Amino acid sequence: MIAPSLLSADFARLADEVARVADADWLHVDVMDAHFVPNLTLGRPVVEAIQAVSPIPLDCHLMIEAPERWAPGYAEVGAGNVTVHAEACTGDPRDVASDIRAAGALAGLALKPGTPLERYEDVLRDFDTLLVMTVEPGFGGQAFMAEVLPKVRRARELVDTGHLRLLVEVDGGINADTIEQAAEAGADVFVAGSAVYGADDPARAIAALRAQATGAA
Numbered sequence: 001m002i003a004p005s006l007l008s009a010d011f012a013r014l015a016d017e018v019a020r021v022a023d024a025d026w027l028h029v030d031v032m033d034a035h036f037v038p039n040l041t042l043g044r045p046v047v048e049a050i051q052a053v054s055p056i057p058l059d060c061h062l063m064i065e066a067p068e069r070w071a072p073g074y075a076e077v078g079a080g081n082v083t084v085h086a087e088a089c090t091g092d093p094r095d096v097a098s099d100i101r102a103a104g105a106l107a108g109l110a111l112k113p114g115t116p117l118e119r120y121e122d123v124l125r126d127f128d129t130l131l132v133m134t135v136e137p138g139f140g141g142q143a144f145m146a147e148v149l150p151k152v153r154r155a156r157e158l159v160d161t162g163h164l165r166l167l168v169e170v171d172g173g174i175n176a177d178t179i180e181q182a183a184e185a186g187a188d189v190f191v192a193g194s195a196v197y198g199a200d201d202p203a204r205a206i207a208a209l210r211a212q213a214t215g216a217a
């Protein structure tokens with residue numbers, strides 16, 4: 001599955017930018033609050049507007065503080081998957097997973113590159129998606145951190161052995177040079193911002209990335 005990130009799109013023409021990636025599987029929307037990460041993007045009202053014009057499910061990546069308070073609201077406006085950062089949760093992440101699901105979306109948990117998977121292997125039994133950050137969250141166009149791949153392999157192993165039932169998603173620096181190693185490590189969903197919106201033809205870029213991912217898996 002390919003999930004273009006709107007972070008690299010033209011924010012002055014969001015409806016048009018959404019239409020350019022209609023062939024994708026998910027549309028990745030990076031929500032940043034300038035507190036959890038040193039950047040500010042958009043919030044629930046804009047996600048609601050994007051949802052109204054998007055032909056594909058929204059994959060909301062919440063890089064915000066107090067996700068327990070805000071995450072269900074993104075499901076309520078129609079997001080298909082809502083991911084919170086484990087590092088931002090002040091209580092048991094399973095509680096926010098339950099609230100996101102109750103509001104109608106898949107529940108995702110994101111881990112920064114330096115956050116060990118082992119700490120959350122039990123918690124992840126209550127989630128539908130694991131977002132493995134392959135860059136430090138906050139900005140697009142960063143270099144892929146290959147040192148995170150063992151975390152992807154471990155997640156794949158936990159899913160393949162039945163310990164977890166979730167999609168393994170990678171996010172950050174995914175492009176033609178890196179997607180095959182991420183697929184070989186076991187990722188199911190590939191977020192790509194600059195590799196898609198930086199291309200002359202985003203639809204062709206999506207098709208090429210999908211072919212590489214499926215060929216390498």
Ligand SMILES: O=C(CO)[C@@H](O)[C@H](O)COP(=O)(O)O
Pocket residue numbers: 005007008028030061063135136137138139140141142171172173174191192193194195
């Ligand atoms: O969450 C983030 C950044 O914090 C990502 O979703 C980026 O938006 C991915 O951009 P590229 O690395 O693909 O350019």
Ligand SMILES: [Fe+2]
Pocket residue numbers: 005028029030061171191
């Ligand atoms: Fe993201």
